[in-house]
Amino acid sequence: MNVSKEEVIHMANLASLNLTENEIEKYTKDMEEIIAFANTIKNVNTENINESIIANETYNVFRKDEVKEFEDKEALLKNASKNENGMFHIPKVI
Secondary structure: OOOOHHHHHHHHHHOOOOOOHHHHHHHHHHHHHHHHHHHHHHOOOOOOOOOOOOOOOOOOOOOOOOOOOOOOHHHHHOOOOOEEOOEEOOOOOO
């Protein structure tokens, strides 16, 4: 399908875009490629394909929440801008 420069300019105006002549030409070509791809997808035969809601059967991939002691607390506290009593000190947020 051919996309005219006027259509690209109209869409650019709707999106409040100021396009140069080179950008108009580039976007005209890009829009034609996008429409051609969409037509390719539209014409794929999906007659014998089962519907699927998810790509795989993986559920709850989160790890179990466990308390772990950190070996080198001093190295960890070096990352804090301020620490107090061996803990990160952060400003109060209300």
